[in-house]
Amino acid sequence: MEARICIEDELAAIAQKLSELEREKAALLSRRNELHASAQGSSPTQLTPKQKAELFRNLFRGRQDVYAVRWQGSGGRSGYAVACENEWVPGICQKPRIKCGECPHKKFKPLDFSAVYDHLSGKHVAGLYPLLWDxxxxxxxxxxxxxxxxxxxxxxxxxxxxxxxxxxxxxxxxxxxxxxxxxxxxxxxxxxxxxxx
The missing domain is CATH 3.30.70 (Alpha-Beta Plaits)
Structure with a gap:
């Protein structure tokens, strides 16, 4: 019984130490990024559009195969819908009768450079799907x-x-x-x- 308590204590100590190391790692990574930015003398206004989009994509990582776009209805309602190449295409899109996820013609847009650039430039508001397949x-x-x-x-x-x-x-x-x-x-x-x- 005493050996089991010692093992549980040691496991708890290891878990605590791993948690501390994870926080230390996060702080070091943050500091490293600050130093890189200082060394390069780059501020967000000095970055190219491509660099800004890549910075954004490195922070907001999620599914790359799909993203959502914010919509605003005439009655003031708003929400997000999955971005689809076939949205509202006559004879293909059957919204609102059929939900996008169940549509046989769904062709979701990937969260690529263009989608991120359009978000950052205000062309649309993109929504990230942060939960990965696993x-x-x-x-x-x-x-x-x-x-x-x-x-x-x-x-x-x-x-x-x-x-x-x-x-x-x-x-x-x-x-x-x-x-x-x-x-x-x-x-x-x-x-x-x-x-x-």
Whole structure:
């Protein structure tokens, strides 16, 4: 029995050390990126469109075979739909009678340089499918949209800084919320998680 407790203690210590090393690695990668940017003297305004698109694609990694595009209806409704070469093509597209995923004529557009460039230049708003086919992911996005979202996002940002975890914050389109993004150098497996206040 005592040997089992020792093994469990050692396994817990190893797990904690691995977690610490992962945070240290993330901080070092972030610092390395800062140093590279300083050494090259590049700011986002000095990057070529291709460099900006590649930087964006390196951060926001997800499925490359498909992406979504934001739509806005005449009644003020909005949402995202999968980008399809055949969308609204007469005689081919059968929306809204048939859902895109069930359409025999679906020809989803890949998330390529052109799609990213069009997103960055404002031609459309692209939506990423972050969950890969093997149920892994390269990023974490935390959505803040409750009344006290500003305090909440500041608290999480401070926790990230305290732990040396690189992050980005963006204000939501509505201005009444924010997203905090954490990017990982390697993919991680996902499992169901739901946090309720």
């Amino acid at each position: 149920s892994s992911c390269y990023l974490l996005a935390v959505d803040f949209d409750k009344e006290d979202w500003r305090a909440d996002v500041r608290a999480l940002a401070q926790a990230c800084r305290d732990e040396g975890i690189p992050y980005l914050v963006e204000i939501s389109r509505s201005g009444a919320g924010a997203h905090l993004w954490v990017f990982f150098s390697e993919s991680f497996m996902l499992r169901p998680l739901s946090v309720k206040p």
